[in-house]
Amino acid sequence: MTEFRGVYPYLVSPVDKNGRVKTDVLARLVKDLIKAGVHGLTPLGSTGEFAYLNNEQRAAVVKTTIDAADGRVPVVAGVVSTSTADAVAQAKHYQRLGADGILAILEAFFPLKDAQIESYFRAVADAVTIPVVLYTNPQFQRSDLPLDVIARLAEHKRIRYIKDASTNTGRLLSIMNRCPKLKVFSASAHIPAAVMLIGGVGWMAGPACVIPKESVRLYDLCRSGNWDGAMALQRALWRINEAFARFNLAACIKAALQIQGYDVGDPVPPQAALTADARKIVKGILADIKKLPLK
Numbered sequence: 001m002t003e004f005r006g007v008y009p010y011l012v013s014p015v016d017k018n019g020r021v022k023t024d025v026l027a028r029l030v031k032d033l034i035k036a037g038v039h040g041l042t043p044l045g046s047t048g049e050f051a052y053l054n055n056e057q058r059a060a061v062v063k064t065t066i067d068a069a070d071g072r073v074p075v076v077a078g079v080v081s082t083s084t085a086d087a088v089a090q091a092k093h094y095q096r097l098g099a100d101g102i103l104a105i106l107e108a109f110f111p112l113k114d115a116q117i118e119s120y121f122r123a124v125a126d127a128v129t130i131p132v133v134l135y136t137n138p139q140f141q142r143s144d145l146p147l148d149v150i151a152r153l154a155e156h157k158r159i160r161y162i163k164d165a166s167t168n169t170g171r172l173l174s175i176m177n178r179c180p181k182l183k184v185f186s187a188s189a190h191i192p193a194a195v196m197l198i199g200g201v202g203w204m205a206g207p208a209c210v211i212p213k214e215s216v217r218l219y220d221l222c223r224s225g226n227w228d229g230a231m232a233l234q235r236a237l238w239r240i241n242e243a244f245a246r247f248n249l250a251a252c253i254k255a256a257l258q259i260q261g262y263d264v265g266d267p268v269p270p271q272a273a274l275t276a277d278a279r280k281i282v283k284g285i286l287a288d289i290k291k292l293p294l295k
Contacts, residue, residue, distance in 0.1 A: 013049050
């Protein structure tokens with residue numbers, strides 16, 4: 001099985017006002033990110049607005065990403081549903097399209113018990129023959145993945161990674177200590193360099209879409225053990241994470257990409273685009289980051 005590590009941008013989903021996925025724009029972004037040195041790609045993460053897309057749009061985003069990547073880096077496709085059967089169908093479809101892995105996400109309208117949560121993720125992993133990354137984000141999800149459930153799921157031969165967006169770095173260390181087989185990816189809610197220091201293998205996050213070269217350099221510094229250099233760069237890059245947390249996540253990343261010349265469109269309604277004042281803030285942060293020497 002392919003090993004996942006490094007910088008995996010959470011791709012945006014460019015959708016026009018008629019609901020059509022802008023496949024040409026997405027393909028260009030994918031090719032540019034690969035050229036910038038990213039280690040993999042994650043369509044339909046939270047930045048990909050999975051909650052606002054139908055299955056046809058989701059499949060178009062995944063297929064476009066796989067086709068544009070052309071085997072150069074792994075593509076880990078997001079699978080999300082309130083229904084186990086639908087999630088299983090998505091996972092099987094994305095594997096047929098050529099996905100190298102699945103990012104498994106659970107949406108829930110009604111609260112679920114631990115056994116029901118576990119059965120959802122286990123069913124997705126049972127349905128495919130490629131690695132599965134668990135995704136947990138207690139800030140937005142109605143049903144979180146408790147540590148006991150994570151530990152049981154970590155015994156599944158295809159559940160080999162977790163991307164945790166809890167903002168609780170201590171929880172990450174608990175996962176690492178209790179589930180040594182499970183490799184941990186940071187989210188933008190964490191400090192990536194700090195997660196790498198305690199044993200993380202990389203990060204899956206929206207900001208890497210707009211600062212890919214800087215993100216890859218940060219990863220390289222961490223991997224080489226140059227923690228002074230890594231933290232100096234991390235402090236400088238943290239401003240984009242702060243903006244990401246301050247504004248609507250998709251609106252912020254899409255605005256940043258528009259500033260960089262990508263016609264990704266606005267967030268899918270009822271989300272709103274950034275205001276003019278907010279765009280100025282993002283533009284200023286990007287300009288400052290682009291001045292950083294990447295030695």
